Amino acid sequence: MPLAPDLSRRAILQGGGALAAGLLVAIELPWAAARADEPEPTGKRFNAFIHVAPDNTVTFTLPAVEMGQGAFTSQTQCLAEELDVALDKVMTVPAPPDQANYGSPALVVQATGGSTTTMAWSGPLRKAGATARAMLVAAAAARWQVDPASLTTENGVITHAPSGRTIAYGAVADAASRLTPPKDVPLKDPAHFRLIGKPVHRIDTPDKVTGKTVYGIDVMLPGMKFATLMASPVLGSKVGSVDQAQAMTVPGVRQVVVLDDLVAVVADNTWAAMQGLNALAIEWAPGSNAGLDQAQLWAGLEKAAQGPGVTAKKEGDAPAKLKDGTLFEQSYELPYLAHAPMEMTNCVVHVHDGGCEVWTGTQVPGFAQAGAAKALGIPPEKVTIHNHMIGGGFGRRLEVDGVVKATRIAAHVDGPLKVIWSREEDIRQQLYRPLYNEHLKARVENGRITALHHRVTGGSVMARWLPVAFTNGVDSDAVEGAVDVPYAIGNRLVEYIRHESAVPVAFWRGVGPNGSIFSVECFIDLIARKTGSDPLDFRRAHLEKNPRALGVLNLVAEKAGWGTPAPPSPHGARRGRGIALMNAFGSFLAAIADVAVNDTGDVRVTRLVIAADVGQVVNPDTLEAQIQGGATFGLSTVLFDKITFAGGKVEQGNFNDYRILRIDEMPVIEAHVVPSKENMGGIGEPGTVVTQPAVANAVYAATGVQLTRMPIDRALIAKGA
Template identity: 65%
Template sequence: MQPDSPTLSRRSLLRGAAAVLGGLVIGIELPARRARADEPQASGAAVNAFVHVPAQGPVSLIMPAVEMGQGVYTSQAMCMAEELEIGLDQVQAIAAPPDREHYGHPIFYVQATGGSTTTMAWTEPLRKAGATARAMLVAAAAEAWNVPASELTTEQGVITHRPSGRTVRYGEVADRAAALPPPANVSLKSPDQFRLIGTRAKRIDTPDKVTGKTVYGIDVMRPGMKFAALMASPVLGGKVEHVDQGPALKVAGVRQVVVLDDMVAVVGDNTWAAEQGLRALDIAWAAGPNATLNQAQLWADTEKASEGPGVTVRKEGDAAGKLKSGTVVEATYELPFLAHTSMETQNCTVHVHDGGCEIWVGTQVPGFAQAGAAQVLGIPPEKVTVHNHLIGGGFGGRLEAAPIVTATRIAQKVDGPVKVIWSREQDIRQDMFRPLYHNRLKARVENGRITAWQHRVTGPSILARWLPPAFKDGIDSDAIDGAAEPPYALGDMLVEYIRHENVVPFSFWRGVGPNSTVFSVESFLDRIARQSNTDPLTLRRGMLEKNPRGLAVLNAAVAKAGWDKPVAGSPFGSRTGRGLSLMHAFGSLLACVAEVTVTDHGDVRVTKVVVAADVGRVINPDTVIAQIQGGVVFGIAAVLHNRITFAGGEVEQSNFNDYRLLRINEMPTIEVELLSSQEASGGIGEPGTVIVQPAVANAVYAATGVQLTRMPLDASLLAKSV
């Protein structure tokens, strides 16, 4: 892309990647190669890579995206079952094995679940897989009865020949169907024919979760299995200097101490024994070059980098020239490192034996897991079997294979299968964190309108490491998503990206780039509104004249929230405020209104959140609403409480006492309105987290006159002087 290219964002990357890579993915000629243990396995004839039809019982649908609480098992099943003409009660969900040829992501190419892309990426391929399977099953029945396929109808897994009254279940012709060549083209239903898509469907994974039947990675039990607890260097990049194993080996149930260059693991008969043995160890660490690393220096280095040269992401007109005169508003916004803190801590069970390796884990990247373990062991990837499980929360943290690599390094020293479990403290301190970001914005304001806009985003590049082909011309399309294509008309524009790396390990985190860019843009707009004595809503509406979808979402949110009415009083404090935000990222448009109360001591309580969303065509409305609600809770914790900081090279936070999540008594009322849309489906796993953070910050700004420029909120800045 040339420096003056008009736009580059996650959405433009997705469109381009889908066009280039889409044909690589919809390979439905061959069956899946492996199924996972300890959970349902595919059975019956493999009509294609996604659909296995047994003689009796439910159809096995091989799910290309991983279920981690976001509801994609149900939405994926709805897409396939819609065209296959079966009910959700006739579906058995099976996780796809590592197999990029058949289950590689249509956008990322690699086999991964993330970026709020499952629905936008897999809806059409899965509908085609269902329609193809149905066509082959109908063809098999027509061949068996020697009648035209056009005379056959299907419903609930039964094929009917109405002229003769004959019927046959899918399972009775599945073997014959699997032997037929797949049709080159199949017709998909029109929206007016949908039975499942767009309906409020109950999640197919809920019953097993409620009854405790679901096996997460942390639940796996294998014959003869041992348990390992680990401790890595508390100083980033430190090494093991000396270990006295004696005290640990005296603990009942401890069987072995595994010493690696950068960590120590204690192996025992159960997790308790392993943890007690780990606590008994006397470990001396060599801190290494990061022993002086501290948070103040990390902030300072990033701020200094933000003043240097950057890569032009978008250039329209002469923003730099216009910003040299007139009324110019300027501000910077900084977002800290954040941990993932999923309910299920990192864990992995590994058995190295007979020249191969088996892995039981919940991962968003089964192919990366397979390759990472193979590299550790020096064996071909096909000798590594990955049994993937449902995940107890991912949030981007399981888009990395590092924990699987660590577990494999330990397991190759252990005889038999071993389950490695990270304690909550190790899960937080040894995480790969959301990057630290810096945003510098300038705007020229004339007669209440913005006529020039500059936005500089500074931070590391996840894509340069995780998906190098997506990092082009020095631009990380994720880092600048939300900055490159804001929903507003902002006059002359200049958007720049400055890649600044530091030694802290970083990864995707629910929202990643838009967390930083949308927060900064929406906070900055409220600052401009205040300084120009303009209502924040009026300012935004004036810039949405050419964006009817964005305006409709904004209007829906403020109408539902009662923007023009006073904020209701609260028992938590006398200062109340209402804040607004709008975003267009992940292929979806959302607007949010948040109401807060601020106590005299500076504590903030979010009392109400209203979100309006246009996510394009909706597969399951209940899932969309639940994802927005969950994202809102996640985002409130981030804006009010969360941060990871370093001192002496060590992470200062260790558990929920100092890395605080939202508590049940702090839950606000959350109202969600979905706007009807026939546009292509967008993503929803991350937008709820992104959109609520600036709305809350803007509400605090309205209540106190203090704007948050570095997350999280600092209560001392909001406290009333006594």
């Protein structure tokens, strides 16, 4: 089918009438042949981040990975601000595996996650831009024999006002690159910012809209074959036997690869590979987890929560204060969760000439390189990683199991191989957000909490992923929202109990604060309501020493109309309004949710208002989008999501039973930002964290039922208090 070279995705979608009639026509998009091409940095290199070409184009090597969170734009803003170039003159490329130059100052390793990108990289990138600018100015000053202080820069052009001379960066880039970089270059006064703090349109949007963006799943190479795979449905079981006969009769199927723990079918296209996999007769060897079920997992966690804990935080003497007086006590439990990004796990691997090339989207290019090298038994430097944008990560791409499995399969295949997981495989064979038990006990005197004991029990991701952050038996991530609460309490004891099961665990959007902040905020609502206090006023009474937390709480209360009746809703007769507060990831957020509950226990969130103080803001548009996106993720979680096991198998497999919020269930989400000059905080995950307790507390207000195991239980809600 001949296509115009400027064919847009909209044009393709508008031609979708044939789909409604049941006809699917495969077309080759005009840019498909070049989809694996990646721009190489051009021009003179000034530091690890900047190349300036003779045509004045700046190539920016982005240390953070773009996965929808806006790093591509916000970090380019920081660099371009200090370099004094226009955004449309900057070409951004992903960083290769290089811990020395691109290791995150916040995460120790080369990784994108934990809402740390802005906090970690804005400063270094501004410094890199300012340093390169100073070198370019020095080169121009030397050429003209003038004082560098007499020169100004704007949009990549250096000007000497007294003589009227101008010169583009590209013309002096060669000379500038030979200079010794100056130390301690001053950064711009925020009063003179052109880009930082401005609502800049995302610079990656045009290519996404026209389909030109190369995600990992888009990579096409000459002579490439396609594969899909299956591991045992029972956790940890191995391959017993495989009958390949029927699979090899499927048109397009070329090969079946049988490994000890998985089976893959290699074909001319993904559809043939999927059909071939369905035709295989596989017998799985029985494993030790065949009897594993969810009740057993909950029981094991609850038993572990009764055991000894390791102290993560100690202020005063909480145990002594909790021996008598007015005491409150409650446990909260949070389930395993899958990441379920729209772009399923995929990887292209070409093993050849004693080395290996990998095309994928990963949050940890260094880990991916090391994982592929280990699978092949070769040095890491023989593995080349071509990193791409990610179609949603949420922590899933902090793991490299997809790269490792693809590499192991590709080692048995001639030529490049694209391995794509099915949605079911992606949900059933990943690493999950840990199961958590959070037990809290508090003493209340004169309307204030004067002692709090918080025990966090769950599997440790840090112990495996970043052992340096697992010290003295404490997982620093798991207790983050418990150790640093915004409230002034006086006597606090936070303990951590590590409990591992057969289920592998990983980081998930919101990470540890998902559990700890959820439990703290629900527990505060429990105490407030049982003591006859207004939940907002009760929180305010504990925030006299925390003006930033009080600021977002007051703002959200004003914007949401706290104290006024929740508006009527056609979705249910019982209405409720809930509030929650958090500080984590260097940011402060408060949320108020309005819910409607019908007689069958169905919950609709009708409005969600969030106030945020994230310190200095790079891009207000991105900030608002991340608050809304995180909140949507949190809504799905508190209303629907859980991963459960029966007979050693994950019971969920697709969006029909692992529910993501649907468009008709989406509430109005309002985001309000507190102007601040504080240090930059993170925002990719806080919206997810603060939304969940706000919704749970709204359900409590509507029904009188506080749910202590998430997601919400419709049967309990239907019964009411």
